[in-house]
Amino acid sequence: DVKVTQSSRYLVKRTGEKVFLECVQDMDHENMFWYRQDPGLGLRLIYFSYDVKMKEKGDIPEGYSVSREKKERFSLILESASTNQTSMYLCASSSVGPYGYTFGSGTRLTVV
Amino acid sequence: DAKTTQPTSMDCAEGRAANLPCNHSTISGNEYVYWYRQIHSQGPQYIIHGLKNNETNEMASLIITEDRKSSTLILPHATLRDTAVYYCIAFNFGNEKLTFGTGTRLTIIP
Numbered sequence: 001d002v003k004v005t006q007s008s009r010y011l012v013k014r015t016g017e018k019v020f021l022e023c024v025q026d027m028d029h030e031n032m033f034w035y036r037q038d039p040g041l042g043l044r045l046i047y048f049s050y051d052v053k054m055k056e057k058g059d060i061p062e063g064y065s066v067s068r069e070k071k072e073r074f075s076l077i078l079e080s081a082s083t084n085q086t087s088m089y090l091c092a093s094s095s096v097g098p099y100g101y102t103f104g105s106g107t108r109l110t111v112v
Numbered sequence: 113d114a115k116t117t118q119p120t121s122m123d124c125a126e127g128r129a130a131n132l133p134c135n136h137s138t139i140s141g142n143e144y145v146y147w148y149r150q151i152h153s154q155g156p157q158y159i160i161h162g163l164k165n166n167e168t169n170e171m172a173s174l175i176i177t178e179d180r181k182s183s184t185l186i187l188p189h190a191t192l193r194d195t196a197v198y199y200c201i202a203f204n205f206g207n208e209k210l211t212f213g214t215g216t217r218l219t220i221i222p
Contacts, residue, residue, distance in 0.1 A: 103157070
């Protein structure tokens, strides 16, 4: 069964910590995405990547960075976590063309 | 990508067909209509997509009007597990990024 795996389901971090959220896909997809989801705001795109070592800003990139050193892995980095980054983070991947995205189960991050 | 409009919420009786409408009056010729759903506390799940023709798979049917300005997702025999938020998205796969709206919260009533 093909899937997108996010390393943690729940995470609690302190303000100012550097946080890494990991995402791995086993479908050899070219494209990978990071979204955050907040009540009333829906899913918002943070960053995406079309290929290894490539990255593009989404709609809300401030306070985040990403890394894609290998095709199957896309990491989201919070350089200095803040309480307003408390959210559900969702990773997704897709192949090039009119195909659907496959999402991971999400990481619920709480910054205290 | 074109903006879509969906009702905020809908109810459907268990066992009946659930028909979820979506308006996308500004859709362009190369934009597909995609449907995803999100069950509580899970990531969104791809359901179906289409360009012009009606489509059917094991999960649902997608009916797109001839002018492509609206579509309907049909769940033929709704079960309690179909309770979820359903998102209709007009997507130009050349852009390779999906923009989610607020979707329709579908509740299946026993």
